[in-house]
Amino acid sequence: xxxxxxxxxxxxxxxxxxxxxxxxxxxxxxxxxxxxxxxxxxxxxxxxxxxxxxxxxxxxxxxxxxxxxxxxxxxxxxxxxxxxxxxxxxxxxxxxxxxxxxxxxxxxxxxxxxxxxxxxxxxxxxxxxxxxxxxxxxxxxxxxxxxxxxxxxxxxxxxxxxxxxxxxxxxxxxxxxxxxxxxxxxxxxxxxxxxxxxxxxxxxxxxxxxxxxxxxxxxxxxxxxxxxxxxxxxxxxxxxxxxxxxxxxxxxxxxxxxxxxxxxxxxxxxxxxxxxxxxxxxxxxxxxxxxxxxxxxxxxxxxxxxxxxxxxxxxxxxxxxxxx
Amino acid sequence: xxxxxxxxxxxxxxxxxxxxxxxxxxxxxxxxxxxxxxxxxxxxxxxxxxxxxxxxxxxxxxxxxxxxxxxxxxxxxxxxxxxxxxxxxxxxxxxxxxxxxxxxxxxxxxxxxxxxxxxxxxxxxxxxxxxxxxxxxxxxxxxxxxxxxxxxxxxxxxxxxxxxxxxxxxxxxxxxxxxxxxxxxxxxxxxxxxxxxxxxxxxxxxxxxxxxxxxxxxxxxxxxxxxxxxxxxxxxxxxxxxxxxxxxxxxxxxxxxxxxxxxxxxxxxxxxxxxxxxxxxxxxxxxxxxxxxxxxxxxxxxxxxxxxxxxxxxxxxxxxxxxxxxxxxxxxxxxxxxxxxxxxxxxxxxxxxxxxxxxxxxxxxxxxxxxxxxxxxxxxxxxxxxxxxxxxxxxxxxxxxxxxxxxxxxxxxxxxxxxxxxxxxxxxxxxxxxxxxxxxxxxxxxxxxxxxxxxxxxxxxxxxxxxxxxxxxxxxxxxxxxxxxxxxxxxxxxxxxxxxxxxxxxxxxxxxxxxxxxxxxxxxxxxxxxxx
Numbered sequence: 001x002x003x004x005x006x007x008x009x010x011x012x013x014x015x016x017x018x019x020x021x022x023x024x025x026x027x028x029x030x031x032x033x034x035x036x037x038x039x040x041x042x043x044x045x046x047x048x049x050x051x052x053x054x055x056x057x058x059x060x061x062x063x064x065x066x067x068x069x070x071x072x073x074x075x076x077x078x079x080x081x082x083x084x085x086x087x088x089x090x091x092x093x094x095x096x097x098x099x100x101x102x103x104x105x106x107x108x109x110x111x112x113x114x115x116x117x118x119x120x121x122x123x124x125x126x127x128x129x130x131x132x133x134x135x136x137x138x139x140x141x142x143x144x145x146x147x148x149x150x151x152x153x154x155x156x157x158x159x160x161x162x163x164x165x166x167x168x169x170x171x172x173x174x175x176x177x178x179x180x181x182x183x184x185x186x187x188x189x190x191x192x193x194x195x196x197x198x199x200x201x202x203x204x205x206x207x208x209x210x211x212x213x214x215x216x217x218x219x220x221x222x223x224x225x226x227x228x229x230x231x232x233x234x235x236x237x238x239x240x241x242x243x244x245x246x247x248x249x250x251x252x253x254x255x256x257x258x259x260x261x262x263x264x265x266x267x268x269x270x271x272x273x274x275x276x277x278x279x280x281x282x283x284x285x286x287x288x289x290x291x292x293x294x295x296x297x298x299x300x301x302x303x304x305x306x307x308x309x310x311x312x313x314x315x316x317x318x319x320x321x322x323x324x
Numbered sequence: 325x326x327x328x329x330x331x332x333x334x335x336x337x338x339x340x341x342x343x344x345x346x347x348x349x350x351x352x353x354x355x356x357x358x359x360x361x362x363x364x365x366x367x368x369x370x371x372x373x374x375x376x377x378x379x380x381x382x383x384x385x386x387x388x389x390x391x392x393x394x395x396x397x398x399x400x401x402x403x404x405x406x407x408x409x410x411x412x413x414x415x416x417x418x419x420x421x422x423x424x425x426x427x428x429x430x431x432x433x434x435x436x437x438x439x440x441x442x443x444x445x446x447x448x449x450x451x452x453x454x455x456x457x458x459x460x461x462x463x464x465x466x467x468x469x470x471x472x473x474x475x476x477x478x479x480x481x482x483x484x485x486x487x488x489x490x491x492x493x494x495x496x497x498x499x500x501x502x503x504x505x506x507x508x509x510x511x512x513x514x515x516x517x518x519x520x521x522x523x524x525x526x527x528x529x530x531x532x533x534x535x536x537x538x539x540x541x542x543x544x545x546x547x548x549x550x551x552x553x554x555x556x557x558x559x560x561x562x563x564x565x566x567x568x569x570x571x572x573x574x575x576x577x578x579x580x581x582x583x584x585x586x587x588x589x590x591x592x593x594x595x596x597x598x599x600x601x602x603x604x605x606x607x608x609x610x611x612x613x614x615x616x617x618x619x620x621x622x623x624x625x626x627x628x629x630x631x632x633x634x635x636x637x638x639x640x641x642x643x644x645x646x647x648x649x650x651x652x653x654x655x656x657x658x659x660x661x662x663x664x665x666x667x668x669x670x671x672x673x674x675x676x677x678x679x680x681x682x683x684x685x686x687x688x689x690x691x692x693x694x695x696x697x698x699x700x701x702x703x704x705x706x707x708x709x710x711x712x713x714x715x716x717x718x719x720x721x722x723x724x725x726x727x728x729x730x731x732x733x734x735x736x737x738x739x740x741x742x743x744x745x746x747x748x749x750x751x752x753x754x755x756x757x758x759x760x761x762x763x764x765x766x767x768x769x770x771x772x773x774x775x776x777x778x779x780x781x782x783x784x785x786x787x788x789x790x791x792x793x794x795x796x797x798x799x800x801x802x803x804x805x806x807x808x809x810x811x812x813x814x815x816x817x818x819x820x821x822x823x824x825x826x827x828x829x830x831x832x833x834x835x836x837x838x839x840x841x842x843x844x845x846x847x848x849x850x851x852x853x854x855x856x
Contacts, residue, residue, distance in 0.1 A: 174526060175528065
């Protein structure tokens with residue numbers, strides 16, 4: 001591992017340590033505690049907890065211990081891979097995360113690959129001409145400024161309610177017992193609308209980054225040299241221009257990938273999609289400490305890993321980084 | 325990109341259409357085989373220890389497990405117990421079980437199982453089940469059991485006998501941590517349905533009828549709770565056969581031959597909470613002034629576009645007009661009258677001294693307050709802001725999530741709060757006086773007068789209906805005078821169902837299923853299945 005990567009890794013470890021403490025402390029700073037939350041809420045029956053039951057429940061979930069002791073048992077639990085027990089879901093947090101993570105991964109990865117593949121193809125093509133920017137900018141600004149959940153709600157109303165072409169919610173048909181190709185299709189059918197929403201929201205910004213980066217590189221002397229040598233347009237565009245132009249795109253891809261998990265939260269809520277995003281949303285609503293810690297940790301880990309992977313990729317694309 | 329997306333669209337769309345139509349066909353076929361689809365959501369594994377302690381969680385539990393007694397649309401009915409009696413002093417309850425009741429695994433259900441259930445629940449407490457007042461539970465023989473109470477407890481039938489699910493001793497006696505149970509095989513009750521599939525991530529449940537159920541095989545053979553993002557859209561698309569609908573969407577289901585609409589009292593109230601510890605709300609006369617300054621009828625009209633249909637204005641005595649304990653005389657106690665509100669404020673030393681249209685207290689402090697609310701009730705909060713502005717009180721609505729609001733109210737870190745809760749159909753000893761009688765957390769904001777507490781204690785212990793009615797009226801009168809909270813309105817719940825799928829839907833008597841869950845999913849509906 002290069003010195004650069006070692007330094008980066010150390011920084012990320014530090015970030016992880018700070019995030020761990022914040023993940024532990026922040027949920028506890030919200031008014032109320034998860035046990036009290038069990039007994040309240042609009043539209044719900046108020047349950048009067050007697051002191052004995054309250055005490056028994058608090059000690060069962062370890063909430064009666066001092067904060068430092070709770071933090072210590074959280075840390076020692078983490079070393080064993082134990083993320084704690086979700087009070088609102090009555091299940092271990094790690095199991096809940098493992099159940100939900102593949103669905104979020106499916107949404108975010110497929111939407112990002114779809115949008116970036118399209119952005120690379122169309123962005124590098126459209127950079128041939130420098131005029132007519134409004135044709136690009138107008139839809140880009142429009143779609144970039146519409147929050148994904150608004151677009152999601154609109155598409156849901158249009159394509160799942162008015163014209164029932166797509167499922168209303170969920171990741172697969174309940175109890176359909178579909179296997180093999182049919183099962184795969186069922187999952188794709190359910191993922192189509194959320195993926196479409198997420199790709200649309202990341203496509204235009206990726207497209208603009210690719211386009212402006214290609215435009216910058218296109219006028220470099222070495223590209224002109226290649227043109228003078230009489231190389232074909234495709235070779236120049238993809239081997240000379242795009243490779244150099246990819247640097248900011250890779251950074252942007254990394255950023256989008258990290259950010260996409262956050263962007264997926266509300267889209268998952270709108271489509272009742274059983275991913276980590278929806279889990280976070282529900283954990284926040286129920287003030288479930290263990291679940292909040294676990295989901296935030298998973299997100300922190302996700303962002304740190306992606307940043308590190310981006311760093312590594314950057315290194316192989318631009319050897320100058322080693323010298324930094 | 326656009327072309328690729330369009331292609332994806334068409335591909336999925338075309339086959340989606342096929343799937344939708346095949347689903348509709350399947351639905352029709354399913355109806356012939358007595359299947360029903362209901363809106364799902366994760367409410368936990370339905371065991372008494374793992375279900376999420378909320379209304380829908382208990383509904384799931386009730387499909388598998390039975391209680392000693394149950395409720396239909398009118399009254400309390402025999403269930404596992406075919407009859408029961410209480411001693412004159414109210415300290416001893418004897419239950420006689422039905423003979424021949426079997427667990428779903430074929431083993432007989434006896435009085436020993438009932439004793440075991442209560443012992444086991446005491447060793448592993450669950451917040452939903454209130455076993456405080458029980459001293460001992462004893463099986464006299466296989467079909468007779470006696471509960472001895474520490475003190476007379478009027479709501480015993482509804483809170484205990486009609487709420488605690490009986491579990492089989494032979495399956496649970498060796499389970500050390502019941503919360504850790506996660507396999508479906510352990511879910512053996514005596515109830516009308518067995519859980520065959522549970523998908524926690526999606527919130528889907530599949531139930532099959534128990535052919536050996538003690539009242540005979542249930543009419544509906546399979547119940548599916550399927551995940552829906554929006555229940556109303558799912559109902560219109562034919563994915564579910566019933567859904568609760570908000571009053572604002574009622575129009576869409578009226579005069580449609582394929583749908584029937586059912587309405588029932590919500591036993592839910594939106595209240596304005598006062599912080600007693602903060603000036604000027606510590607004075608009852610100020611709270612009364614606010615009651616006169618707020619036009620509760622107008623609030624109902626403004627709550628949603630087109631008005632909140634069927635909602636009734638809040639009664640200062642707290643209990644809703646749908647309750648059999650309601651004191652109608654109190655309804656008109658504080659009619660809308662801003663002039664009277666101003667004069668009441670004046671008697672408390674709150675008036676506009678400098679002519680800026682905003683009142684000041686005796687110490688000259690401006691009467692400016694924060695009104696906590698949830699985003700859902702911002703319209704009401706803004707309406708209140710305008711109404712109170714007319715009497716010189718300045719409110720600043722502040723929206724937050726409901727859990728944070730509840731916690732701030734509980735900790736007393738608020739001026740005014742707009743919040744609501746259900747359960748008003750429960751025994752009045754619970755809903756009006758329990759906190760006061762047991763000196764527990766006053767989560768409903770009960771009056772802190774010794775007289776009120778005495779009444780609450782008597783109501784909790786008395787078993788004479790007429791005496792209880794009188795006690796309850798006195799409590800409502802004190803409540804209306806003191807106004808610890810101001811009830812603003814009681815909404816009505818609406819449920820729409822496919823007429824072809826199943827008839828005979830009802831809202832359960834005495835506030836709802838169990839301790840008062842106002843959902844139309846009483847298991848009796850599916851057992852009886854009065855087909856249209």
